[in-house]
Amino acid sequence: MENIPRDTIERASNGDIGAFEEIYTSYSGFVYNVALRIVNNTSDAEEVTQDVFMKIYKSLRNFRFESSFKTWVYRITANTAINTYKKISKESKHRGDYDIALKTHAADDKTEECFKKEENEKLLGYLLDKLSIKQRSCIVLREVEGLSYEEISKVLGININTVRSRIKRARLALLAYGKEVVGYEL
Amino acid sequence: MNCKNIQELILTGYSDGEITPELAKQIDEHLKICPGCRKFKEAVEETALSPFRNAQRFAPPDALWEKVREAVVYEKNRDTDGIFLRLRDALRVIFNIRKPVLAFAAAAVVILVTTLFMRTHYYNEEIAGYLEDQVEFIAYLDTDVSSGSTDYMNLDVKIEDILSQRNFYAHLFV
Numbered sequence A: 001m002e003n004i005p006r007d008t009i010e011r012a013s014n015g016d017i018g019a020f021e022e023i024y025t026s027y028s029g030f031v032y033n034v035a036l037r038i039v040n041n042t043s044d045a046e047e048v049t050q051d052v053f054m055k056i057y058k059s060l061r062n063f064r065f066e067s068s069f070k071t072w073v074y075r076i077t078a079n080t081a082i083n084t085y086k087k088i089s090k091e092s093k094h095r096g097d098y099d100i101a102l103k104t105h106a107a108d109d110k111t112e113e114c115f116k117k118e119e120n121e122k123l124l125g126y127l128l129d130k131l132s133i134k135q136r137s138c139i140v141l142r143e144v145e146g147l148s149y150e151e152i153s154k155v156l157g158i159n160i161n162t163v164r165s166r167i168k169r170a171r172l173a174l175l176a177y178g179k180e181v182v183g184y185e186l
Numbered sequence B: 001m002n003c004k005n006i007q008e009l010i011l012t013g014y015s016d017g018e019i020t021p022e023l024a025k026q027i028d029e030h031l032k033i034c035p036g037c038r039k040f041k042e043a044v045e046e047t048a049l050s051p052f053r054n055a056q057r058f059a060p061p062d063a064l065w066e067k068v069r070e071a072v073v074y075e076k077n078r079d080t081d082g083i084f085l086r087l088r089d090a091l092r093v094i095f096n097i098r099k100p101v102l103a104f105a106a107a108a109v110v111i112l113v114t115t116l117f118m119r120t121h122y123y124n125e126e127i128a129g130y131l132e133d134q135v136e137f138i139a140y141l142d143t144d145v146s147s148g149s150t151d152y153m154n155l156d157v158k159i160e161d162i163l164s165q166r167n168f169y170a171h172l173f174v
């Protein structure tokens, strides 16, 4: 994803809705997918996305172009999604309903591939649920968006070694879970 | 490198392309001769990597942009309303100023800043803040001049005077 031209950011910060729509078009895919995997359900992911873009709009004037706009947007996204997740878990209305899998194919014309995709989405829902929020956010940025360890460390504001160890522990947790379910021996 | 080190790298740098090609090559060589690490690598790929790498990407619902747009337009209008409220408050301060010269100076600041705002059509915290600071400062000059002779009778009159002025000017802004 390319960084948005400075001029567009400035126009958007002056209230130009067209320019703001350009920002939305460029980043909404990232924001929505990261939110979806961190909160693990569609309705909260939509709420997070809306929240993130309001935060972006309100703080555009304070964006000083010293850091990359992309990293800045990513950081707002990760923080908002993590906080929302924490809020939902605290409210203990656990919504591990895996509606993402259901959303994949509601129609009856399920081909082999559709079925596979749906199964994978279901599995992913379960797997994400096995991870702590710290592990989950690292894994999501790494796997869903393909960020490097260094980029993840900038977005989450943590040391690169912390990123590495969280990813390691996340994958160990997933391995343990796989062992439990599939029953293979290492 | 022992198997433990290698498995740790399989969990991280090796799988994420975060190690040097030389190190990756060393690991590949080891995998050729070590069934344990090979099995470990397969398990990692199957349970920890492939579910994520086969994950779908979803497009945000179309209706979402409409919601965001509405919220942004609302916010934008609130900003504009905000500056008019603050301008009104700034003007109220001017009515408290007794020295005509100072009142005139404060009014000039408000006019200047308002014109600037109208021209750029750009609400900015800094502009509004500047305006408030200037008006407050000029008002302070006014109180400073008259301090030392605090006459409570006089103060009463002043407050009454201001209140009537305020009521009169309030029509202009409300």
Ligand SMILES: [Zn+2]
Pocket (backbone or CB within 6 Å): B002, B003, B006, B030, B034, B036, B037, B038
């Ligand atoms: Zn080995």
